[in-house]
Amino acid sequence: MNERVRKLREQTINTKPYITPERAILITEFHKSDVASQLSTPVRRALAFKHLLEKKKICIDKGELIVGERGPAPKAVPTYPEICCHSLEDLEILDVRKKTPFTVDKETKRIYKENIIPFWKSRSIRETMFSKMSGEWKAAYEAGVFTEFLEQRAPGHTVLDNKIYSKGLVDFKKDIMESMQSLDFLNDPKAYEKMEELKAMEIAVDALIFYAERHADKARELQRKEKNKERRKELEKIVDVCSHVPAHAPRDFWEALQYYWFVHLGVITELNPWDAFNPGRLDQHLYPFYKKGLDNGSLTKEKAKELLELFWIKFNNQPAPPKVGVTAEESNTYNDFALVNTGGVKADGSDGVNELSYLILDVIEEMRIPQPSSMVQISKKSPDSFLKRALRIIKTGFGQPSVFNTDEIIQELLRQGKSIEDARNGGSSGCVETGAFGKESYILTGYFNLAKVLEITLNNGVDPRTGERIGLETGDPVEFSSFEELFDAFQRQLNYFVDVKIKGNNIIERLYAEHLPAPFLSLLMDDCILKGKDYNDGGARYNTNYIQGVGLGTITDSLAALKYQVFDKKQVKLRELLKALKADFQGYENLRQRLLNRTPKYGNDDEYADNIMKTIFEVYFDAIDGRPNTKGGNYRINFLPTTVHIYFGKVVGATPDGRKASEPVSEGVSPVQGADRKGPTAVIKSVSKMDHVRTGGTLLNQKFAPELLADDEGLDRLAHLIRTYFKLDGHHIQFNVVNAETLRDAQKHPEKYGDLLVRVAGYSDYFVNLGVELQNEIIKRTEHKSF
Amino acid sequence: MLAPELMYRTRRCIDCGECVKNCPKEAISYAAKKVSINRKYCNLCGRCSQKCPTEALAIIGKEMSVREVVKEIDKDLIFYEESEGGVTFSGGEPLLQLDFLDALLKECEERNICTAVDTCGYASHKAIDKISDKVHLFLYDIKTMDEKIHKKYTGVSNKPILENFRRLAENGNNILVRFPIIPGINDSEHNIAKTAEFVLSLGIKNISLLPYHRAGSEKYKGLSRAYRLKKIQSPSDQNLRLIKEKLENFGLRAKIGGG
Secondary structure (H helix, E strand, O other): OOHHHHHHHHHHHHOOOEEOOHHHHHHHHHHHOHHHHOOOHHHHHHHHHHHHHHHOOOOOOOOOOOOOOOOOOOOEEOOOOOOOOOOHHHHHHHHHOOOOOOEOOHHHHHHHHHHHHHHHOOOOHHHHHHHHOOHHHHHHHHHOOEOOHHHOOOOOOOOOOOHHHOOOHHHHHHHHHHHHHOOOOOOOOOHHHHHHHHHHHHHHHHHHHHHHHHHHHHHHHHHHHOOOHHHHHHHHHHHHHHHHOOOOOOOOHHHHHHHHHHHHHHHHHHOOOOOOOOOOEHHHHHHHHHHHHHHHOOOOHHHHHHHHHHHHHHHHOOOOOOOOHHHHHHOOOOOOOOEEEEEOEOOOOOEOOOHHHHHHHHHHHHHOOOOOEEEEEEOOOOOHHHHHHHHHHHHHHHOOOEEEEHHHHHHHHHHOOOOHHHHHOOEEEOOOEEEOOOOEEEEEEEEEEHHHHHHHHHOOOEEOOOOEEOOOOOOOHHHOOOHHHHHHHHHHHHHHHHHHHHHHHHHHHHHHHHHOOOHHHHHHOOOHHHHOOOHHHOOOOEEEEEEEEEOHHHHHHHHHHHHHHHHHOOOOOHHHHHHHHHOOOOOOHHHHHHHHHOOOOOOOOOHHHHHHHHHHHHHHHHHHOOOEOOOOOEEEEEEOOOOHHHHHHHOOOOOOOOOOOOOOOOOOOOOOOOOOOOOHHHHHHHHOOOOHHHOOOEOOEEEEOHHHHOOHHHHHHHHHHHHHHHHOOOOEEEEEEOOHHHHHHHHHOHHHHOOOEEEOOOOEEEHHHOOHHHHHHHHHOOEEOOO | OOOOEEEEOHHHOOOOOHHHHHOOOOOEEEEOOEEEEOOOOOOOOOHHHHHOOOOOEEEEOOOOOHHHHHHHHHHOHHHHHHHOOEEEEOOOOHHHHHHHHHHHHHHHHHOOOEEEEEEOOOOOHHHHHHHHOOOOEEEEEOOOOOHHHHHHHHOOOOHHHHHHHHHHHHOOOOEEEEEEEOOOOOOOHHHHHHHHHHHHHOOOOEEEEEEOOOOOHHHHHHOOOOOOOOOOOOOOHHHHHHHHHHHHHHOOEEEEOOO
């Protein structure tokens, strides 16, 4: 990297995230104003957006070429009190907590106390939401049966397609006008609502164009003061770029990146949507600009790389908005999950890998920063050289890029009813979630704690932690005469809690639709303009909701243990086992060891355990898949944990697989940590017995010692392993390439390992930033010695 | 020689005493936090290992039919197809079970699975001839060219081994020589030269250097056997590289490690 990039990279790595009250002040100011009370909701939101972009501080730092920050400066993190209004106590916790802290200065606390909290306390969507949830919902939520994604962050979970690279926002405005003109006020009872939504989009378009012009103005001002001739030229170019995009279609590589970046900032300023925003298939979108630039001599490979690296730094400057409570537990990271896709196939089905795909991999390797996340899509048409180039980066132990199966992703999307073009233009975002980019709202609504459901089943509907009955009375398990009876009780509990969750979701979804539309995000997503409907109200072409299953390995091994030890082999009486669980295996170490070592386990290509996994999958699938949401779409399932497996583990007592109380449950579709003892081929066989195609994404974590990948043969073997997993329709695989010793040392001497990045679950993070439980778990994940 | 054995792994033992309680032959005793097995009395009934919660006690080795082994092989077929890899028969010494090995090789042949046999080469030439045409690759140990040293450390002459090697080479078999580097025993200049000359004279080019290690000493302990090369250290990386260079100077393609 060159000197400019090096300096800005250092700045983004060394600057500590802090809270800026800027957005909170502006949004409060607007909502308090007289004008706000007179308007329809979408128009009010659009004007609030406009107010933010008109008033917020413009930042252009020394040496920058790609410009724009969400806050007044890099790593200054705004808050979104209309969604979640932090209390003074929350701010205090954010300031002092050990993991993912945000500095909060006295002035910010004062502003919160005097202006923000008094206004938003009873108005935030979080307050409203909790007040509308049923007793059953609250009981299950508090017990840790499921989490709720939308209590602190807005729906988002989406990715942009290629539309901005051939259209300026003024062209979007034309589309909006056309849609307005086609409204039928005679026959369409929703015409007024649609009109208001479209007006809101129009306001949002102008707001972003104005925001870009403010950057041009700022650059002009800096240029006047600038003494360095070269920098003056650069600032002149910035003026030119920001005057052209986003209003008009980009003319070159630089403008394409800057255009996306303004759009990105717009989306994450309007609201705090999950997974921020994401350019998606970056190598596909930028390739025409890259090629044109090289052909006409206006761009060099080095310049393109520099611009990409500066673009990378922009992502890293925006930590995820501060989370508190359960949401902080389930997603305990600064990473905001923008996942850049490379590779895959084109809309016509041909191989999508191009020179830019390789250049992006060079950028990933050189930058080694957690954001944006990166991945490679590997289809059967992708050249081995591309996969191996990615593996060479993975083996350096930085946890990126992760590897996805394009052919399987396309099958998933087709099964869900997407067109073949939309499927091929899609990919994965967030951690591992599948989506039709630019056309789909695919909302994660919450994690679902499969192990907790079993615990409640084994206690006849009672949560043993509190003694409260929060589930169904499915019978005293001691009375069950067969495994089938027990499993049936588990299934009924599971269906019950899924129902409770979906009932809650249906309310929360309407709250966002009615109170917090997102007109700016909407205009970017097909077919919101066409339908005159907001993204949060079903405007997107496809509207999918997910409930993410967590602890598949733990629940499989637990049920396998019950079936094998209690019902088949009759080695232990259920009464005895329940006593042992209650005692957290104190005084039952023999039994615990038998459960750990002498019981079939998922992840070993063992039919006994794997068949149970398949049955659980079917039950979970049947409980959720195909159910309607309130936006004209359907529920689907997926399996990913972010960091929630730590939290879910904390609320579940000892489990029949030999896991002690409070230990993490398994993550993604990976086997229980350390239970896979037959090597990676057996793991892959077990995991691919699940029908990944009927999910919207699964996460498989594997850890390898770096020496395994030291030479080309090692890389070849890993490539074969991945190709085989993908042939078996596996969705995703990621690798932690570090040895346990290194990690233990990092735990002891965090000061020495500030730059040690590891793959957590669908994203990378600095090891020293992780909680000690998560650190321990990463150490424990089976270290495969040979394959 | 080819029977299951009872293995005891101290580190896994949690001192629960289940094995002592369940041994019908009273062959297991427990004193001073240590399990000891009187192998004279043990008849390998396996009751102790069945009751052992941690698999500290385990019956190592099990009898399997050809069909059972083939079922295991089939599990990994998809990986072989992708990597163009296959099955390696090793051991112990697979040629000790010649008919069984032959039957498995036939099964693999029918399935178009690539096969390798990892052998010390100490077998009758009839045995070698029987399987040679069904094997795609021999991983063939040549420990030392010196018959005396060979006899001293392995108990047998190396003559049949070198003779079998010649037969395979002349038959046109694909051979990868495996040369265990055991410091002070077979790493002399002289032995390296002799080995290279012998191998090259038969037109074989590929050789792997397998550095001596003591990973097996734990297993020996678990089987109550004496481990007799305790004092020998693994060769240094530098020495390995030197030997590799020497072999390459003779015209061999040498590689460190077995992978």
